[in-house]
Amino acid sequence: MARTAARLPENVPGPFFVDDSCIDCAACRHLAPTVFAPSARGSSYVARQPASDEERTRSLMALVACPTSSIGTEPKLDAAPGVRAFPERIAESVFSCGFTAESSFGAWSYLVERPDGNVLVDSPRAAEPLLARMGDLGGVRWMFLTHRDDVADHAAIQRRFGCKRILHERDVTSGTRAVERKLTGDEPIALADDLLAIPVPGHTAGSAVLLYKETFLFTGDHLMASEDDGLLHASRGVCWYSWPDQIRSMERLLDFRFEWVLPGHGGRYRAPSVAAMKDDLRRVVAEMKA
Numbered sequence: 001m002a003r004t005a006a007r008l009p010e011n012v013p014g015p016f017f018v019d020d021s022c023i024d025c026a027a028c029r030h031l032a033p034t035v036f037a038p039s040a041r042g043s044s045y046v047a048r049q050p051a052s053d054e055e056r057t058r059s060l061m062a063l064v065a066c067p068t069s070s071i072g073t074e075p076k077l078d079a080a081p082g083v084r085a086f087p088e089r090i091a092e093s094v095f096s097c098g099f100t101a102e103s104s105f106g107a108w109s110y111l112v113e114r115p116d117g118n119v120l121v122d123s124p125r126a127a128e129p130l131l132a133r134m135g136d137l138g139g140v141r142w143m144f145l146t147h148r149d150d151v152a153d154h155a156a157i158q159r160r161f162g163c164k165r166i167l168h169e170r171d172v173t174s175g176t177r178a179v180e181r182k183l184t185g186d187e188p189i190a191l192a193d194d195l196l197a198i199p200v201p202g203h204t205a206g207s208a209v210l211l212y213k214e215t216f217l218f219t220g221d222h223l224m225a226s227e228d229d230g231l232l233h234a235s236r237g238v239c240w241y242s243w244p245d246q247i248r249s250m251e252r253l254l255d256f257r258f259e260w261v262l263p264g265h266g267g268r269y270r271a272p273s274v275a276a277m278k279d280d281l282r283r284v285v286a287e288m289k290a
């Protein structure tokens with residue numbers, strides 16, 4: 001619960017505010033970019049109060065998505081419209097779960113609705129309203145964990161839906177020893193006709209991305225759009241394992257077709273075509289080698 005007494009001085013006057021518990025994960029800025037902004041102190045703040053119903057709903061979505069409950073309202077507003085908005089459809093049968101977890105530093109997770117069983121990519125916070133809505137959408141058959149950092153409430157969600165968790169063996173830790181399927185090696189692994197797991201060592205030794213329908217690539221922390229320029233980048237600052245390996249992994253993605261990049265952290269990105277995405281990837285590889 002955000003505390004009025006800890007309200008950051010940068011917040012503009014009005015009902016929405018950010019308090020001093022903000023960890024600067026940027027989730028609110030992606031959800032409601034006209035309201036939340038980065039501050040010089042390394043946090044978010046309310047730069048402009050919502051002025052329309054749409055902005056108010058987006059701000060309430062940020063409030064419920066915030067991993068540290070650092071966003072509040074005074075007087076208290078009903079957050080139900082923000083709760084009901086998740087999972088939020090991004091495109092076709094791909095949803096963003098919102099409800100991020102502090103243990104994964106506010107990483108995004110995604111639900112893919114499929115006739116053969118839904119896939120959850122990385123773990124959201126196991127908040128009951130979200131789990132109930134995921135149940136309405138058909139539950140979860142597989143939980144694909146892109147890497148060791150964004151596993152959050154994987155155990156609680158596995159208990160709830162009985163799903164099989166998938167994680168590369170190189171990223172298994174004591175907390176994920178019980179995952180039902182451990183990927184091995186560096187070759188792509190077909191999980192179903194429309195699902196391909198592609199190991200991408202670099203950010204961590206066991207990082208893997210998930211390609212869905214040769215259209216959507218769930219990239220964990222391997223590749224994301226920057227908040228600054230909206231373009232795709234890889235981050236050397238958060239490369240925990242091997243930058244040369246991450247470059248090689250990025251080059252290998254040129255062998256695959258996709259138009260969307262859906263990351264754990266940072267912004268989503270959609271290229272106008274597969275060819276345009278390959279041009280973007282070549283630029284990223286060149287930037288990584290520079």
Ligand code: SF4
Nearest residue numbers: 022023025026028066
């Ligand atoms: S979502 Fe919460 S923790 Fe993340 S930047 Fe916004 S206020 Fe801070």
